[in-house]
Amino acid sequence: MQYLFHKKRTYFPILSLSVLFLLLLSGCGRQQEYTQSGFYFDTVISLSVYDKDADHAKEVLDGALQLCETYDDLLNESKEDSDVYRINHAQGDYTSVSSETVSLLYTALQYCAVSDGHLDITIAPVKALWSFDPDSGNSYVPASSTIEQALTHVDYHMVEIDGNKVRLSDPDAGIDLGFIAKGYIADQLKAYLLSQHIESGIINLGGNVLTIGQKPDGSAFTVGIQEPFAKQGKSITTVSAADSKGDTFASVVTTGIYERYFELNGEIYHHILDAKTGYPIRNNLSSVTILTDSSVQADALSTTCMILGLDDARELISSLNGEAQAIFITSDGEIIDTRN
Template sequence: MAGAVLLAVMMLCTGCAAQKELPKQAEVGFYLDTVITLTAYVEDRQVLKDALEECGRYERMLSRTVEGSDVWRINHANGAPVEVSDDTMRILQCAKEISEKSGGAFDVTIAPVSTMWNFTREPHELPDAEAIARAAELVDYTRMQLDGNTVTLPEGMMIDLGGIAKGYIADQVKEYLKGRGVQYAILSFGGNIVAIGKEKPDGTPWKVGIQDIDKPTGEHMLVSLNRGGSTVTSGIYERGFTLDGVRYHHLLSAETGWPVQNELASVTIFSESSMEGDALSTTAYVLGTEKGMELIESLEGIEAVFIARDRTVTYTSGAAAYMVE
């Protein structure tokens, strides 16, 4: 979705010591079906390799398709209680809160429906409508019980953390790198961008492009600022296909099981927590501009940019402060 414009920097050492230039180092990995690029100003590149190992650890914990993961065990428990990690429970608690605030527009129990869609297979085909309808009946976050570190899901229901886990992992990798002494970094998890440091070492801002909805990946329609927080975009151009003039994409309705068809092409969320931003970008898209604006305006410290299919741009009340004119 987005990338960051990174420039060579010069960092002054404390006191009267000579100037020292920290090299810009980068490592790339592929986790959770996403290319992850970690770029930081550090002496030792190994810290970035170690951070990618953290991504792998979280994937083994949170992926729906990795046998033995917390999510896999929940989905294969046939209704029995499952004890999960603190990480998984934090994600599920956040997901539940956003589900409640949005009236179910966001729902991690979407898996019975999402597993029926394949947006990469060609030729493109639509799932059976009756099968989708039956699967949609199994989507209901209110039936997911969370008690301590125990999750209970009725038999036949499944969860998919694809709309929130990347944000959580981005937050955790950020904290891991800070714990290893990294002071300046930009971390790309596909549509999730998080920064360490309110600006680059030379005092210039981190810039994050917001994808042009009508152009190839990497071409930006808008440019935003990241001041050490999170920038997350969800859009219909990310994963999907067009068939008979209709765009079928991965942002699904928990009620119908079909891709949401509204006026929007993308939503970008500015927040401190990338986990919240991840879930809210999907939620705000599903709600549409009017209701999505109402939700984001009700949340402290969170702003959004809504881009409609006709390229109309709508900002929440504080979003302009994040934009490059």
């Protein structure tokens, strides 16, 4: 999930998700399930809540979709009035942005440092050279010289923050918050829904799954993990997800090289780029699923671990002392679950 606003476009009800719902959402007592869907962040999203009052549920879901629109306007780099767009087009000048944007940038920069710059929020100039939609007819491997030139504008140290003002010291650099923004937005949506007295539900932002509470019957939700390169909807395994229920976590986020890619001369070129080389990462991982209670952490960690590779990623997860767990799917189909 390299970027929130650059996931492969799909249309409801067929969801192009890294994490596939296998939600056993049967009613319990007087509570009923209410769902609204929309198209934000270049992907289909789905919000489901349980409530006893249909009018209240509709009002709450309408408010949640409005919040999605607000964050799309704030963080979508292709929208001219968004904070990210204005930073990227300020020609190196400081730009005043929201406190939320600043907070998200600080968090993103921490993960850039963890990956030693292989993950970099200033990857935009390189990313612009690639197209990973095989249906577009525009997928090709950019010339090495073109990639090398673009890489001269990639360095997360060029992001300078002064209070609520942000600038890029290189006017030709560009910020891409794709590996973290949907996770942040999911967390904000959950906070909003909890403030509206929703005690059970599911937030699904194009594969970033975040649960609210448990199912009305007290059991955990069940989320399927897509089998890499298999037919959409085929799960390789499932996980339980719920708030504060035993050893389960609320957030399930998967990053995989099968999400957006094209093949050329028998080689796969996918959308997860190494900011040091400008090319898709090459290691023995097909996907990483992160289980934790914070969606922003899960979102960032899933891409970070994909870029680090299996050994370094396992070491990173181990260093978190149980705060997060991971399910790695290797290129030969082996499932490695850090919970075991």
